[in-house]
Amino acid sequence: SKGTYPFYMLKEIDEQPIVMRRLVKKYTNDRGEVELPKPLLAALKAADRLYIVAAGTSYHAGLVGKGLFEKLAGVPTEVHLASEFGYNQPLLSEKPLFIFLTQSGETADIRQVLVKVKAQGYPTLTITNVLSSTLAREADYQLGLYAGPEIAVASTKAYTAQVAVEALIAQGLGEAKNHREAEAFDVVHQLGLAAAGQQALIDQKDAIHDWATDLFSQSRNAFFIGRGTDYDVSLEAALKLKEISYVQAEGFAAGELKHGTIALIEQDTPVVAFISDPKTAAHTRSNADEIAARGAKVLRIATESQSSEEDQLVVDDIDPMLAPLLMIIPGQLLAYFTSFDRGYDVDRPRNLAKSVTVE
Numbered sequence: 001s002k003g004t005y006p007f008y009m010l011k012e013i014d015e016q017p018i019v020m021r022r023l024v025k026k027y028t029n030d031r032g033e034v035e036l037p038k039p040l041l042a043a044l045k046a047a048d049r050l051y052i053v054a055a056g057t058s059y060h061a062g063l064v065g066k067g068l069f070e071k072l073a074g075v076p077t078e079v080h081l082a083s084e085f086g087y088n089q090p091l092l093s094e095k096p097l098f099i100f101l102t103q104s105g106e107t108a109d110i111r112q113v114l115v116k117v118k119a120q121g122y123p124t125l126t127i128t129n130v131l132s133s134t135l136a137r138e139a140d141y142q143l144g145l146y147a148g149p150e151i152a153v154a155s156t157k158a159y160t161a162q163v164a165v166e167a168l169i170a171q172g173l174g175e176a177k178n179h180r181e182a183e184a185f186d187v188v189h190q191l192g193l194a195a196a197g198q199q200a201l202i203d204q205k206d207a208i209h210d211w212a213t214d215l216f217s218q219s220r221n222a223f224f225i226g227r228g229t230d231y232d233v234s235l236e237a238a239l240k241l242k243e244i245s246y247v248q249a250e251g252f253a254a255g256e257l258k259h260g261t262i263a264l265i266e267q268d269t270p271v272v273a274f275i276s277d278p279k280t281a282a283h284t285r286s287n288a289d290e291i292a293a294r295g296a297k298v299l300r301i302a303t304e305s306q307s308s309e310e311d312q313l314v315v316d317d318i319d320p321m322l323a324p325l326l327m328i329i330p331g332q333l334l335a336y337f338t339s340f341d342r343g344y345d346v347d348r349p350r351n352l353a354k355s356v357t358v359e
């Protein structure tokens with residue numbers, strides 16, 4: 001039940017820190033080491049390339065997973081939209097392993113890919129919130145998201161759970177391969193930082209509500225910008241806003257603005273800039289300044305070590321690979337309050353179903 005919450009979406013946003021802690025318990029032993037099922041670990045070690053196949057929000061979580069698998073486990077990773085992959089299969093490596101990321105485990109676009117790659121004899125892993133689902137049953141291996149039922153059509157806690165599970169698998173695989181980056185990384189500590197940082201953001205709901213009103217109450221369009229994982233977050237934050245508040249929103253790679261998109265900026269165009277990666281923070285900041293100078297209303301969200309006085313929201317520090325676990329929280333809340341203030345049915349946006357069972 002949603003208890004005292006007006007909508008499931010807000011309850012599900014609030015549950016994210018608990019889900020982070022639960023995943024650490026599920027995937028690690030009491031020495032804090034990641035434990036993956038032995039046959040799955042062997043299949044992952046044997047793969048020369050991972051292919052993540054997903055749709056919507058799960059696809060956005062896959063984009064973050066690419067960085068984790070490549071860096072922590074040293075395995076090249078591609079991310080594909082299920083609806084595109086099935087009918088235009090790219091050239092595959094010699095030993096691919098397929099990862100289907102799906103909250104519901106029932107998405108038809110993903111199932112058609114699973115059927116096709118199984119027929120070609122490739123190993124398959126489904127990561128899902130519903131372990132009794134079709135995609136979990138039909139794959140060779142399955143791992144849970146343990147986020148608890150997600151009722152709101154807009155996916156929130158499943159996204160952060162997917163990113164966390166990808167980090168846990170990447171760390172487990174990287175350690176099994178004695179990959180240096182994995183040995184230097186402490187996924188348990190990082191997910192602890194994520195849980196605490198998420199709570200700190202959730203506690204600033206009222207301020208985020210005010211920004212939602214200020215930025216989006218009068219606008220029909222909006223932009224989200226960032227680089228690296230902040231770009232991945234931009235895509236997801238834009239999808240959230242489109243899906244439940246019907247504002248035309250786009251996520252852009254901040255460095256691409258000058259290659260065309262900046263032409264869209266007008267007086268009072270709302271723009272949210274995510275700034276978490278030390279490698280690119282200064283560049284994204286100057287992109288944000290450029291659009292502010294052209295009249296855009298810019299909300300800057302930065303991690304503590306990258307923050308400056310002009311930032312409206314400061315987020316706890318975390319490894320940039322996992323910054324989406326924090327950065328997406330204001331993205332989710334901005335979308336929630338915009339939809340709520342417009343009087344929409346936040347949990348059941350028009351034209352959408354929770355699981356999309358047709359191609």
Ligand code: M6R
Pocket residue numbers: 055056057058059101102103104105106107110153154155156243354355356
């Ligand atoms: O159940 P799945 O993760 O396979 O669903 C994929 C998409 O349909 C889903 O993420 C959709 O984009 C959400 N409504 C986004 O909030």
